[in-house]
Amino acid sequence: xxxxxxxxxxxxxxxxxxxxxxxxxxxxxxxxxxxxxxxxxxxxxxxxxxxxxxxxxxxxxxxxxxxxxxxxxxxxxxxxxxxxxxxxxxxxxxxxxxxxxxxxxxxxxxxxxxxxxxxxxxxxxxxxxxxxxxxxxxxxxxxxxxxxxxxxxxxxxxxxxxxxxxxxxxxxxxxxxxxxxxxxxxxxxxxxxxxxxxxxxxxxxxxxxxxxxxxxxxxxxxxxxxxxxxxxxxxxxxxxxxxxxxxxxxxxxxxxxxxxxxxxxxxxxxxxxxxxxxxxxxxxxxxxxxxxxxxxxxxxxxxxxxxxxxxxxxxxxxxxxxxxxxxxxxxxxxxxxxxxxxxxxxxxxxxxxxxxxxxxxxxxxxxxxxxxxxxxxxxxxxxxxxxxxxxxxxxxxxxxxxxxxxxxxxxxxxxxxxxxxxxxxxxxxxxxxxxxxxxxxxxxxxxxxxxxxxxxxxxxxxxxxxxxxxxx
Numbered sequence: 001x002x003x004x005x006x007x008x009x010x011x012x013x014x015x016x017x018x019x020x021x022x023x024x025x026x027x028x029x030x031x032x033x034x035x036x037x038x039x040x041x042x043x044x045x046x047x048x049x050x051x052x053x054x055x056x057x058x059x060x061x062x063x064x065x066x067x068x069x070x071x072x073x074x075x076x077x078x079x080x081x082x083x084x085x086x087x088x089x090x091x092x093x094x095x096x097x098x099x100x101x102x103x104x105x106x107x108x109x110x111x112x113x114x115x116x117x118x119x120x121x122x123x124x125x126x127x128x129x130x131x132x133x134x135x136x137x138x139x140x141x142x143x144x145x146x147x148x149x150x151x152x153x154x155x156x157x158x159x160x161x162x163x164x165x166x167x168x169x170x171x172x173x174x175x176x177x178x179x180x181x182x183x184x185x186x187x188x189x190x191x192x193x194x195x196x197x198x199x200x201x202x203x204x205x206x207x208x209x210x211x212x213x214x215x216x217x218x219x220x221x222x223x224x225x226x227x228x229x230x231x232x233x234x235x236x237x238x239x240x241x242x243x244x245x246x247x248x249x250x251x252x253x254x255x256x257x258x259x260x261x262x263x264x265x266x267x268x269x270x271x272x273x274x275x276x277x278x279x280x281x282x283x284x285x286x287x288x289x290x291x292x293x294x295x296x297x298x299x300x301x302x303x304x305x306x307x308x309x310x311x312x313x314x315x316x317x318x319x320x321x322x323x324x325x326x327x328x329x330x331x332x333x334x335x336x337x338x339x340x341x342x343x344x345x346x347x348x349x350x351x352x353x354x355x356x357x358x359x360x361x362x363x364x365x366x367x368x369x370x371x372x373x374x375x376x377x378x379x380x381x382x383x384x385x386x387x388x389x390x391x392x393x394x395x396x397x398x399x400x401x402x403x404x405x406x407x408x409x410x411x412x413x414x415x416x417x418x419x420x421x422x423x424x425x426x427x428x429x430x431x432x433x434x435x436x437x438x439x440x441x442x443x444x445x446x447x448x449x450x451x452x453x454x455x456x457x458x459x460x461x462x463x464x465x466x467x468x469x470x471x472x
Contacts, residue, residue: 002407003148003407003408003409003410003421003423004147004148004149004150004152004407004409004410005409005410005421006019006072006073006147006409006410006411006424007019007022007023007411007412007421009150010150018073018074018075018470019073019412021183021186021187022070022071022073022183022412025180025182025183025186026070026412026419031418034069034414034419035414037069037179037180038067038068038069038414040179041067041069041175041179042064042066042067044175044178045064045065045067045171045175046064048171049230050064050065050167050168050171050230065168065458065462065463065464066449066462066463066464067172067175067463067464067465068413068414068447068449068463068464068465069176069179069180069414070411070412070413070414070419070465071176071180071183071465071466071467071468072411072424072426072445072465072466072467072468073187073468073470074442074467074468074469074470075469075470076190076469076470076471078151079190079441079442079469081151081153081337082145082153082338082428083439083441084337085153085155085336085337085338086143086338086428086430086439087430087437087439088328088332088334088336088337088338089141089143089155089158089324089328089336089337089338089430090138090141090143090430090432090437091331091332091437092324092327092328092331092332093137093138093141093158093160093312093315094135094136094137094138094432095327095331095332096315096327096331097132097137097138097160097309097311097312097314097315098131098132098135098137099331100117100123100314101127101128101129101130101311102129102131106327106330106331109330111323111326111327111330112320112323112326112327116317116319116320116323116347117314117320119398120314120317120320121368122161122276122311122313122314122316122317122368123311123314124276124310124311124314126283126284126296126310126311127309127310127311130299130300132309133206133207133208133209133302133305133434134205134206134305134433134434135434136206136309136432136433136434137160137308137309137311137312138160138308138309138312138315138432139202139203139206139271139307139308139309139431139432139433140163140199140202140271140307140308140429140430140431141158141159141160141163141429141430141431141432142159142163142164142165142166142427142428142429142430142444143155143157143158143159143427143428143430144156144157144158144159144425144426144427145338145425145426145427145428145443146341146406146408146409146425146426147408147409147424147426148406148407148408148409149409153338153339154338154339154340154341154406155321155324155338155339155340155341156341156425157316157318157321158315158316158321158324159316159427160308160312160313160315160316161275161276161308161312161313161316162272162273162274162275162308163427163429164228164231164273165231165427165444166195166231166235166429166444167230167231167234167235168231168444168464169192169195169429169440169442169443169444169467170192170193170195170196170234170238171234172444172464172465172466172467173192173193173466175466176466187468187470188470188471189468189469189470189471190441190442190468190469190470190471191441192440192441192442192467194440195429195440196235196238196239198431198438198440199235199239199431200217200239200240201433201435201436201438202307202431202432202433202436202438203215203217203239203269203271203305203307203433204217204269204433205433205434205435205436206269206305206307206433206434207268207269207305208268208302208303208304208305209302210302210303211268215268215269216258216265216266216267216268216269217239217241217267217268217269217270217271218241218242218243218244218248218249218258218267218269218270218271219232219235219236219239219241219242219243219244219270219271219272219273220244220245220246220249220270220271220272220273220274220292221233221243221244221245221273221274222245222273222274222278222290223245223290226273228273231273232273235271239271241271242258244258245290246274246288246289246290246291246292249267249270249292249295250264250292250293250294251292251293251294251295251297251298252264254294254297254298254300254301254303255298255301255303255304256270256292256295256298256303256304267304268304268305269304269305269307270295270304270305270306270307271307272306272307272308274290274291275313276310276311276313278290278291279291279292279295279296279306279310280292280293280294280295280296281293282294282296282297283296296310316368317367317368318343318365318366318367318368318369318401319345319347319367319398319401321340321343321401322340322343322345322401324336324340325339325340341403341404341406342403342404343401343402343403344362344401344402344403345401346364346393346397346398346399346400346401346402347397347398351402352393352397355393355400355402356390356393356394358378359376359378359386359389359390360378360379360381360386361378361379361404361405362376362378362402362403362404362405363375363376363377363378363402363403363404363405363406363454364376364378364389364393364400364401364402365400365401365402365403366399366400367398367399367400367401368399376389377405377454377455378405379405380452405454406454408423408424408425408448408454409423409424410422410423410424411424411445411447411465413447413449413463413465415449415451420451422447422448422449422451422453423447423448423453423454423456424445424446424447424448424456424465425445425446425456426443426444426445426446426467427443427444427445427446428440428442428443429443429444441469442467442468442469443467444464444467445464445465445466445467446458446462446463446464446465447462447463447464447465448461448462449461449462449463
């Protein structure tokens with residue numbers, strides 16, 4: 001299947017109007033200039049410390065995500081479709097989480113099997129019967145979108161636990177404005193720098209009802225050895241809130257306090273970038289040195305808000321994902337605006353039989369996997385890799401789903417050989433508060449830099465692009 005070319009459309013000799021000025025810019029800019037600007041971007045990222053780690057690799061601490069100088073462009077009408085679909089999607093996620101930790105109507109109605117929830121390691125029984133403040137479970141969502149045609153957008157996966165990558169969206173824009181001001185000035189590009197204001201407003205809106213005066217917000221990080229620590233410190237700085245570790249907080253009388261030089265200060269909202277298992281050693285992992293003892297007690301008492309709520313990871317499960325169209329209909333009464341990718345649940349015998357017969361054609365993923373790990377891309381896999389996955393599927397089919405190998409859309413990308421099409425996806429960030437749903441126009445576009453590769457994850461060699469939503 002030929003992928004949709006976002007610059008040329010269905011005709012290799014044509015050009016979509018959106019990319020007309022980009023095409024002219026590329027024709028007028030020598031390759032050595034593009035290479036120099038790419039090197040400047042790398043120097044900029046290295047100087048300000050934009051790095052990420054891949055656990056288990058010796059050079060993990062200093063890895064940069066490659067930045068591509070050619071922006072990805074989305075029209076306002078295309079973005080309008082995405083925005084409506086994203087709001088519907090996240091509305092459903094919040095309703096689903098409220099339900100499975102509450103009355104469990106979706107299970108009673110047979111929308112999805114109970115064992116899919118209760119056997120899920122991310123389902124936190126401790127949250128059962130415990131409503132989220134203001135009814136919001138997923139305050140920050142990162143929904144991964146792939147494009148396969150002119151108006152064909154699909155959700156690839158939901159990220160409702162601790163979605164990352166927004167710092168790259170913001171820094172990519174700043175770098176683009178510095179390195180290609182002439183291109184930027186020739187377009188009406190919707191701003192992304194309002195994201196932190198929107199996030200601040202969202203977090204303030206979900207402060208406990210008993211909070212006095214201006215709520216105190218903090219960002220809780222596992223610490224500087226975490227792979228996303230740069231983003232934690234970046235966001236805390238942009239939000240104007242304290243970046244704290246677990247040892248900076250304590251609980252007294254079911255209230256959370258931050259240690260300061262002026263004495264204890266009550267904390268109302270915690271934007272946590274710490275996994276459930278480590279957040280409170282009295283409730284979850286007793287060996288955790290990263291969390292805050294008694295935090296869940298303060299949460300149960302309604303004295304602190306956690307963004308995102310504990311237990312949201314169950315909706316990140318790729319088997320749960322496969323039921324999202326049905327869940328959208330169940331909770332909203334409407335048809336899904338954004339469709340799922342066709343998915344075979346290997347836990348079901350007919351699906352498993354089909355997948356085993358078609359492994360060389362399919363993409364197989366672990367239901368709890370992320371970062372491009374634990375997956376098989378059949379068309380590019382070796383016979384040995386296919387045989388290995390066949391054994392895994394037979395041994396534990398409930399741990400896997402399978403999907404067709406999508407022809408992800410391509411965007412022009414500056415690589416060693418020059419400008420060439422490379423596959424991309426998009427992670428928009430959806431903010432849900434007590435007062436509004438806010439979506440910054442654009443998001444993080446990730447690009448597979450290797451020719452023919454469909455894996456865009458940074459941990460697998462992918463890069464990023466600035467994403468432009470063009471205002472009319």
